[in-house]
Amino acid sequence: MPIYQAPLRDYQFVLNELLNIYQRTELKGFDEIDADLADAILQGVADFTTEVMLPLNGSGDVEGCKLVDGKVIAPKGFADAYKQYVDNGWATLTCDPEYGGQGLPECIGVFATEMKTATNMAFAMYPGLTHGAYAAIHAHGSDALKQKYLEKLVSGEWTGTMNLTESHAGTDLALLRTKAVEAGEGLFAISGEKIFISSGDHDLAENIIHLVLARLPDAPEGVKGISLFAVPKIMVNADGSLGEANSLCAAALEHKMGIHGNSTCVMNFDAAIGELIGEPHQGLKAMFTMMNQARLGVGVQGLGVSEIAYQNALAYAKDRIQGRGLSGVKDPSQAADPILVHGDVRRMLMAQKSFNEGARALIGQQALWLDEAERHPDAAKAKAANKLAALFTPIVKGFITDRGFNACVDAQQVFGGHGYIHEWGMEQFVRDIRIAMLYEGTNGVQALDLVGRKLMGDKGATLMVWSEMVKTLIGENMANDAMKPYLTGLMDASRDLEKATQFLAVNAPKNPDILGAGSMPYMQILGITVLAWMWTRSAVTALAALESGTEDKAFYERKLKTAQFYMSYWTVQTRSLRKQVESSSELLTQLEEADFDL
Structure with missing residues (x-):
């Protein structure tokens, strides 16, 4: 069985020193946490993931999920592990205390998620999708809907899913055909088929709340005509108890390359009863x-x-x-x-x-x-x-x-x-x-x-805000000779990013297809550069710790050596990626369909 050691020391470095989150008391709720509390929580997650989740990763992959008599059964051990997960309160970490959550910051919660996905990605997807359903209802649901569903989703007693994709409508949700018609008393009957639905059915929880995109009869064409509905597997009575089964089912399990321990389903909704989340035709939002x-x-x-x-x-x-x-x-x-x-x-x-x-x-x-x-x-x-x-x-x-x-x-x-x-x-x-x-x-x-909505959408204004943060970091450390190995890589990558951005800004208005052709190498340039920014900040932090006479000298020395390798190995790639943006993008837009033939 593979081994795993949770990178707890690196979490401490990022949270305590790099981001300094315990000094951010102006943020609501941050004054209620400290390093000892965060360390204890992350240690608890580390223990659970290595002792309970990791041993099930390989066996879950081999066994996979099974569809038996219309019901999905997760791999052996998953149901017991999920019960422990819920009983230990791990589902509640970053959720709203009003609904039973612990209210922890997302910057702590993401590292709990890292340990879960590292040790058993397929298992971690069950609570992961649930948290997304919680977030959507919490942000857009009515008070009645929140009272009905959130407490159970927060605790993990019920799980959630996201139902977007149809066989003919993947990325282009404007094409979806699932329909919703009024069924009286504020309810709707949802009919249609969804595919690739992670955690679509299973035996880990007593109920599953499906968030389903569908069209109302008066819906306009395109994405502006999509509404979002909460559709429970088991109907929920007025007193919160479970009632009859809803008219939906997992029609099949997808046969996949990986994540075999997670139930990826074809879901059929046959006039299944659901409730509107948010306003009509605003489901995509x-x-x-x-x-x-x-x-x-x-x-x-x-x-x-x-x-x-x-x-x-x-x-x-x-x-x-x-x-x-x-x-x-x-x-x-x-x-x-x-x-x-x-x-x-x-x-x-x-x-x-x-x-x-x-x-x-x-x-x-x-x-x-x-x-x-x-x-x-x-x-x-x-x-x-x-x-x-x-x-x-x-x-x-x-x-x-x-x-x-x-x-x-x-x-x-x-x-x-x-x-x-x-x-x-x-x-x-x-x-x-x-x-x-x-x-x-x-x-x-x-x-x-990235290039269409985020970069061109605000004419690069947000990117410029971040670029000024990069320039400030460079300026503050230019006089420090010890920082030169790190600043050089960051500056080189930043220059390539600036040139690639200018190329798109100048040429895209004349030929919008250039955005699509150059978008992938551009994303790689920005990704490498932003990691160089994080590594430069990490080097500043590590050098300061060494200068202060830290007892953990070996950790900070390793951090600096790793930062130096990143700058020498990764940031040099931005030049060739920039050349791809500048040299091949326009050529790609000029090719005829026949040019792709054999």
């Missing part, structure tokens, strides 16, 4: 509350699975002996040296390590922006934080899952042929995390959202 929550969660999946893959590759590289180091024998006591001495193995491992730690810092920052948007008493500052979080959502979802998948492949490569064999667990990590590049909006869609 409400659903995007859930989707933005989910996109952060998917980015965390990219990090979590990359982290556990790295840890196992590192352990294998230290233990596996093959050949001798090129500069001579490193371990005369053995017949060969550990493969960790070989340069290319080191390259793959450090590429993973530097990505993981940089991505973790960015995810912490993204979650803090979301906390500021929700909790800051100054409306202007809350709005500014929300804009930054919106700008970097495609990076968290798209860039981190792209590079997280690549990191998992590198980890598998460290194992050589053994990485291809099921028993080692590496091929499962690769299969499981592949979905993160596809669902909640493919990464190509994320890149297009």
Whole structure:
């Protein structure tokens, strides 16, 4: 079975030192937490995930879910593990205390999510989708709807899903056909078929609340005619007790590449009774509350699975002996040296390590922006934080899952042929995390959202706000010789980002198709650059700790070496990516359909 050690020390570094969250007492509720409380919670999650969830990851992958007599049965052990999860209160961490939640900041909650997805991504998806359903109802539901559903969703006694996709309507939700008609007393009858529904049916909870996009009879065409409905698997009586089964079912289980332990269903709604969430024809707005929550969660999946893959590759590289180091024998006591001495193995491992730690810092920052948007008493500052979080959502979802998948492949490569064999667990990590590049909006869609809505939508204003933050960081540290290895990489990447941005700004008005053609390399440039920003901030923090005479000298020295590797290995890639934006984008728009033929 694969091993896993929760990166608790790195969580402390990000929360306590890099983001300094315990000094942010102006944010609502932050004065009620301290480092000891956060450490205790994250330690508890670490214990649960390593002792309960991790042992079920491999067996759940082999067994998968089963559809028996119209009901889905999760893999052996999942139901018991989920009961422990609920009983321990892990479902409630970041939810509203009014409905039984603990009210913790998102910047703490994301690291609990990382540990869950690292140890058992398929299992973690059941409560993950539930939290998204909670967020949508909490933000857009009526008071009656909140009272009816939120307490049970917060506790985890009931779970939730998100029903968007239809066989003919994936990214383009304007094409969806599921219908809703009034059924009296404020209720609606929902009819249609949805596919690819994660956690669509299972035996972990007594009820499932499906959030379903559908069209009312008077709905206008396109996305402006979509409404959102809460459709329970089991009807809920006025007193909160469960009544009769609703007229919906899991018609089939999808046959998938990975995440076998999660029930990905084809869902049929046959005049199933539901209630409107928010206003008629405003469903996409409400659903995007859930989707933005989910996109952060998917980015965390990219990090979590990359982290556990790295840890196992590192352990294998230290233990596996093959050949001798090129500069001579490193371990005369053995017949060969550990493969960790070989340069290319080191390259793959450090590429993973530097990505993981940089991505973790960015995810912490993204979650803090979301906390500021929700909790800051100054409306202007809350709005500014929300804009930054919106700008970097495609990076968290798209860039981190792209590079997280690549990191998992590198980890598998460290194992050589053994990485291809099921028993080692590496091929499962690769299969499981592949979905993160596809669902909640493919990464190509994320890149297009970045350049189309986020960059061009406000004419680069939010990007400029962040760019000024980068320039300030550089200016504050230019006189420090110890910072030069880190500042050089950040400045180089920033220049490439600026040039790529200018190219799109100048050429897209003349040829809008250039945005789509250049969007993916542009997203990679911004992703590499924002991680360079986080690594530069990390280097400032680590140097300050060393200068103060810390007792944890080895940790900070490793942090600086990893930062230096990131700057020397990752930031040099932005130049070639910029050239892709500038050189190939227009050519792609000029090709005829016949040019793609064999």
